[in-house]
Amino acid sequence: MDCWEATPRLLFLSEDPGCGKTRALTVTSHLVPRADLIGDLTPAGLYSSIDESLQDFGSRPTILYDELDTVFGPGRDAREMRRLIDIGHDRRATVKRKIGKQTVRFQVYAAMALAAKMDAGEVPSTIRTRSVVIQMKPRAPHEKVERWNRRTSPAEAAPLRDTLQLWAEFVHQHAHEYLPEIPEGIEDRDADVWEALLSVADLAGGHWPSTARVAAVAVVAASGVRAEPSRGVRLLWDIKAVFDKQRVDRMFTERLLAELKSLDESPWESLKPITMAQLLKRYGVKPEDQRIGETVRRGYQREYFTGAWLRWPEPATPATSATSATSEQSDE
Numbered sequence: 001m002d003c004w005e006a007t008p009r010l011l012f013l014s015e016d017p018g019c020g021k022t023r024a025l026t027v028t029s030h031l032v033p034r035a036d037l038i039g040d041l042t043p044a045g046l047y048s049s050i051d052e053s054l055q056d057f058g059s060r061p062t063i064l065y066d067e068l069d070t071v072f073g074p075g076r077d078a079r080e081m082r083r084l085i086d087i088g089h090d091r092r093a094t095v096k097r098k099i100g101k102q103t104v105r106f107q108v109y110a111a112m113a114l115a116a117k118m119d120a121g122e123v124p125s126t127i128r129t130r131s132v133v134i135q136m137k138p139r140a141p142h143e144k145v146e147r148w149n150r151r152t153s154p155a156e157a158a159p160l161r162d163t164l165q166l167w168a169e170f171v172h173q174h175a176h177e178y179l180p181e182i183p184e185g186i187e188d189r190d191a192d193v194w195e196a197l198l199s200v201a202d203l204a205g206g207h208w209p210s211t212a213r214v215a216a217v218a219v220v221a222a223s224g225v226r227a228e229p230s231r232g233v234r235l236l237w238d239i240k241a242v243f244d245k246q247r248v249d250r251m252f253t254e255r256l257l258a259e260l261k262s263l264d265e266s267p268w269e270s271l272k273p274i275t276m277a278q279l280l281k282r283y284g285v286k287p288e289d290q291r292i293g294e295t296v297r298r299g300y301q302r303e304y305f306t307g308a309w310l311r312w313p314e315p316a317t318p319a320t321s322a323t324s325a326t327s328e329q330s331d332e
Contacts, residue, residue: 001060001111003175004196006089010113011131013120019136021115023148025064028113030157031164032062039066043080046088047095047106060110068116072124084108086126089192129189132197132219171203178203183213190220221315231267232279236305237314238263243302250290252299273298283308 001007010028012021029035034053038045046063053061071078087093088108095106116123120133139145180198182191194216201212229237242259243251251259253273260268277287285308290299 001109002091003172003199005091006192007091007109007111007196008193009085009089009127009131011123011128011133012113012115012136013118013123013133014136015117015119016138017117019138021117021136022066024134024136025066025113025115026150027148027153027157028062029064030154031161032064032111033165034059034061035064036061037064037066040070041065041081043084044097046081046084047097047108050088050108050110051106054107060107063110063112065112066115068114068123069118072116072118072122072127082124082127085112085114086130088112089130130193132193167204174203175199183217186216186220194220232282233312234267235260235276235279236283236308236312238266238268239300239305240309240314243305249303250292250299250301252290252292252295252297253287254297256300283312 012024014021025037029037034057036049036053041063049061049063053059071081084095087095088110089112091109093108095108096103097106098104114127114131120128120135123131178199180195180202182195182198186194198209198212198216201208238260239256241263242256243249246259253276257268257271257273257276260266260271273287280286283305285300285304287298287300289296290301292299
């Protein structure tokens with residue numbers, strides 16, 4: 001943990017029961033250092049748990065938090081817990097609390113895996129964008145696995161856990177100095193999330209460097225598709241779709257609105273010219289007089305949107321992105 005500037009959250013999600021979310025946390029608890037498997041957690045409990053582990057053992061716990069949906073479900077206000085989960089992915093993060101007459105600073109940087117009976121879109125965006133999201137699903141009838149035995153399985157996991165610990169100690173110094181190559185298209189917070197994982201993959205060698213990068217590109221692309229865009233960004237994307245479909249370089253406002261309203265599942269039925277102008281103003285786009293044939297009216301040119309489309313591009317589909325990453329790895 002001290003080798004990274006940031007650590008991702010591992011987020012097991014499914015809207016349906018019986019998909020293995022809690023089991024995933026239980027299995028994880030047998031393979032990580034100082035596992036702290038929790039079904040109910042308060043903000044004070046979270047930072048106190050990390051502080052106590054540092055004080056007693058000199059190392060951070062691994063927080064395994066089940067039933068996150070009970071915290072962030074509909075109608076719940078959990079801003080303090082959300083902030084702690086958010087900032088705790090950063091190694092420099094601390095919180096200050098008044099204890100008696102003294103102000104005490106608590107470290108909140110820790111590895112964390114979360115499980116929730118939620119759709120990805122229901123998870124607070126600040127948590128989702130700091131996470132590697134694992135979409136869980138029930139096992140099909142033809143998929144046979146050995147029964148998980150709560151009494152014997154922990155002992156069976158011990159050799160693997162010990163091997164992981166020895167390997168981590170062996171590569172520790174290399175990890176301190178190592179900076180992985182981040183795939184193109186993974187930037188900013190996504191790069192923070194995946195840097196540690198790509199470092200581990202490169203240090204492990206074998207097929208892992210390629211496998212991890214394909215996974216990173218696919219997961220980041222999928223997260224982008226699931227993230228709900230703002231109304232203004234959605235308008236930018238739909239205007240691009242209209243210009244691409246019509247193959248023109250300018251349109252009067254009335255025609256552009258009509259084309260927007262004709263799109264499949266269009267959210268623009270009640271959109272007015274003045275409202276559209278207000279939304280687009282945020283992105284440096286405003287209507288001007290346009291001449292088409294002998295007619296002059298207010299409207300927009302395709303070139304007005306070029307800069308905005310570059311800054312707020314519509315995300316690629318996961319399948320396309322993963323295929324691209326596979327091709328790049330093959331070329332190398």
